[in-house]
Amino acid sequence: MPADTPFPAPDVTLPSSGSTDVTLSALRGAPVVLFFYPRDNTSGCTLEAKGFSARLAEFEALGVKVFGVSKDSLASHEKFTTKQELTVPLLSDEHGAACEAFGVWKEKKMYGKTFMGIERATFLIDAEGHVVQVWRKVKVAGHVDEVFAAAKALVGE
Numbered sequence: 001m002p003a004d005t006p007f008p009a010p011d012v013t014l015p016s017s018g019s020t021d022v023t024l025s026a027l028r029g030a031p032v033v034l035f036f037y038p039r040d041n042t043s044g045c046t047l048e049a050k051g052f053s054a055r056l057a058e059f060e061a062l063g064v065k066v067f068g069v070s071k072d073s074l075a076s077h078e079k080f081t082t083k084q085e086l087t088v089p090l091l092s093d094e095h096g097a098a099c100e101a102f103g104v105w106k107e108k109k110m111y112g113k114t115f116m117g118i119e120r121a122t123f124l125i126d127a128e129g130h131v132v133q134v135w136r137k138v139k140v141a142g143h144v145d146e147v148f149a150a151a152k153a154l155v156g157e
Contacts, residue, residue: 006130009123010101014069014091017077022067022091025129031154032125033059033066033147035138036104038118040072040080040090044140048120049080051144053087064151067091069098070118124150 009032013023024032035052037045052059052066059066068090072080077090091098099105099118106119120140124133124147133150135143 006126006132009125009129009131010098011129012093012098012101014093014098015074016067017074017081017090017092022089024125027065028129029127031062031064031127031151033064033122033151034069034102034125035066035120035122035147036069036099036102036118037120039070040076041083044120045070046080046084047140048138048143049086049088049090050084051140053085055144055148056087058148059151062151062155062157064155069093071096071099122147124154126154 009024011023011025013021016022035048037048039045049068052068056066066088068088071093073094074092077092080086081090093099096105102123104119104121105116108115108117119136120138122135122138123131126132132154
């Protein structure tokens with residue numbers, strides 16, 4: 001869903017599974033896809049991360065950078081990446097600053113219990129650092145294809 005009005009992406013810096021920090025403002029000049037997911041090694045999150053990994057070269061060919069974000073530790077991300085053979089970089093938001101800034105830290109309900117957790121959501125950020133499209137409460141099936149089509153349209157391909 002296109003953002004009603006593009007808005008500046010929050011400028012966050014997070015440690016990456018590639019062992020370097022990633023700062024959103026430093027990525028200006030290239031579009032960015034940030035997909036927030038609840039937890040490493042769970043079924044939906046694994047499918048989503050594998051989907052982005054499978055299409056990562058296509059995103060990169062468009063000049064679009066892709067990152068997954070969860071509150072899992074870098075150690076957890078490393079295990080997840082190795083076990084699932086992921087190529088997409090994963091960012092650790094252990095303290096929740098990015099989740100809060102992007103508004104994905106939400107009250108959730110499961111099996112009659114209420115708890116706080118990450119709402120599965122994806123943000124497409126243009127080369128100037130503006131969020132131009134947001135997907136909330138993402139259903140994994142077909143999602144990567146939809147994000148790729150939006151990224152392709154954004155870069156004019």
